[in-house]
Amino acid sequence: MGLKTIDRAVRDEAKDIVREIGAEQEKVIPLLQEIQKRHSYLPEDLVEAVAQEIDVPVSDIYGVATFYSQFRFTPMGKHLIKVCKGTACHVQGADLLASALQEELGLDGEGTTDDMNFTLETVACLGCCSLAPVVMIDGKVYGKLTSAKVKKLIKGYSDGKN
Amino acid sequence: MEKTKVFVGLGSCGIAAGAQDVFNYLDEKIDTQVSELEVTSCVGMCYAEPVVEIERGGKRVRYGYVDKKFADEIIQSLEDGVFPDKNIITETDAGKAYLDRQVKIVLKNCGIINPESIDEYLKAGGYEAIKKAMHDYTPAEIIEIVKQSGLRGRGGAGFLTGQKWSFLAGAKGDKKFLVCNADEGDPGAFMDRSVLEGDPHKVIEGMLVASYATGAGEGVVYCRAEYPLAIKRLNKAIKDAEDRHFLGDNILGTDFSFHLHVKEGAGAFVCGEETALMASIEGKRGFPRLRPPFPAESGIQHSPTNINNVETYANISYIILNGADAYNKYSFKKSYGTKVFALAGKIKRGGLIEVPMGLTIGEIVEEIGGGTDSGRPVKAVQMGGPAGGCIPARMFDTPIDYDSINATGAIMGSGGLVVMDDKTCMVDVARYFLAFTQKESCGKCTFCRIGTKRMLEILTRITEGKGVPEDLDRLEELAHHVQKTSLCGLGQLAPNPVLTTLKYFREEYEAHIYDKKCPAGVCKPLITIRIISDNCTGCTACARVCPVHAISGEVKKPHTIDPDVCTRCGLCIETCNFNAIEVV
Incomplete structure (x- = not known):
């Protein structure tokens, strides 16, 4: 069994990323963060190319990547929705928001819609507790939500109004 | 003009x-x-x-x-x-009630100065503490002042900061590290975020003083990636401080050097634990390890390392400028200074507050916070996040100090204070926290990995109305095993939310198990949602939002809900404008 063939362009990108971030062991997390910043997830080929570039076993890299909840292994939808599951949001009805979102998006739990328009994730806490319950969409936080409000919000994003 | x-x-x-x-x-x-x-x-x-x-x-x-x-x-x-x-x-009366009891040391500049301007920080007396420290005191004297101030670690554990610094100062090694723990992972807490967003230079200055006192030449701020604005402002502050020679080589024209950079976390609660945090900084999985060796002996890259929390560092400049006596003027028993709390949950006036030690929980909730936003009675506060516990309203005369809070079974923690009213189910809260710690357990210790899983299964069963009387004993037994056999704080403290709710709200557990009822009306399988026909105007709003079409009735006539179809999602209650839908 030889090494998997990886496209030249992917190898070049890996070199570029390593040049920018560094090749030391302590740079593994920043390297993964940079890959995800560029692609919104960790493409397998690129992760392997970076691993070879810094001479660390791919298994070690995946060991780190799967440990941290920030990293995703499938492509992200056009819009990223993060439902806050913090304590304040929980007691103010975050579960209700989550089920309203799932219903609106046709998802069963977290994941990405078939049309690749939305990815739904939960986050432990966004730290905007006084506005609970909150949802973050594409980096923007919306507070004091209700199921009806959040559904309207999503419609706005689907229609390209938000 | x-x-x-x-x-x-x-x-x-x-x-x-x-x-x-x-x-x-x-x-x-x-x-x-x-x-x-x-x-x-x-x-x-x-x-x-x-x-x-x-x-x-x-x-x-x-x-x-x-x-x-x-x-x-x-x-x-x-x-x-x-x-x-x-x-x-x-x-206003509300504003005065909110502000009058507060003492702002850590938060003094927050919301007052422009956090992105080093000039404004300087104008507010910034970087005077490091000048005074270097000019008036030896490193040993600084450590003595911090010891005298009585400052204890604000990240939750409450270890004496000055003592921690003396360990690093006494450690042998050419290279020493200083870490600022800004991996604020407790759900329901946002103190560190606010301080970093509002006054990043104050944290940098605290680290500078620590560096001067301990001889650490390199510093890292380990910050949650979920806080992009805090990271942005901190990076700008570091750059500005370097440009003005407060950071880098030859600080203020002396041979003292301190280099600081930000390291973004990647989403793992366990990394708030200091040994796991160091592993993460080294680019590894965030597994905690046995102590000793303590970080002061062998930390990052096996070099001596000291770790303090954001709020701890933010106290330092005040202590240096005003002296230990001025700081521990605010004291209660063996706790000194002030504590920042993130007041949230079912509270009328939520926000970020800083209070002197010794104020009672009741004074915080009722006076500063103004009671619940719903006007309903307060049932409890949750302190310390997933590692903490629930303190019932009847114990609201408990003062804010490390020892008194610990005695309740909760912990001071980093400062999350979530208020709960009688519509909050304590069994559900315990299940919520355990679901969190169970998910965040790194998996190293068997009892933390599997014990919390079994505890979560039991709690889920109880909230679904399938609990049996033996479950409570089983929960307690498992909780004690998890406490005793876990390596780090995550596992050792994970049972706290369960144990405190069992201690103070046992009757709620019993209602779930024996009566198959959720007194707060939260646990879906144990509740029924029905329409109060006297209040219902037949506006049809509820019928239109119901996702499972469980509501029927003619226009302008009282509607009814089919309990066999209803999923108890609560959307109808949220929609009804006439208070015509109730949970029983």
């Missing part, structure tokens, strides 16, 4: 409440000949966001609930050269 200054509070929460829109609107409309617009951060009165302040002729007035309509009034008043007379949030 001196221009009128208009400050807009742009912290993450303020922005979420619409402060950025207000800022942009003012920016577009304001007459720059007479007024200038300034950025500041969160002043802590989150309940009144967006907050705007107007300063003219030495007078500064704070306004809350600012929307575009009120912004127009502000613009008009600026042109007229007067202060608007409505929406002032400091001079």
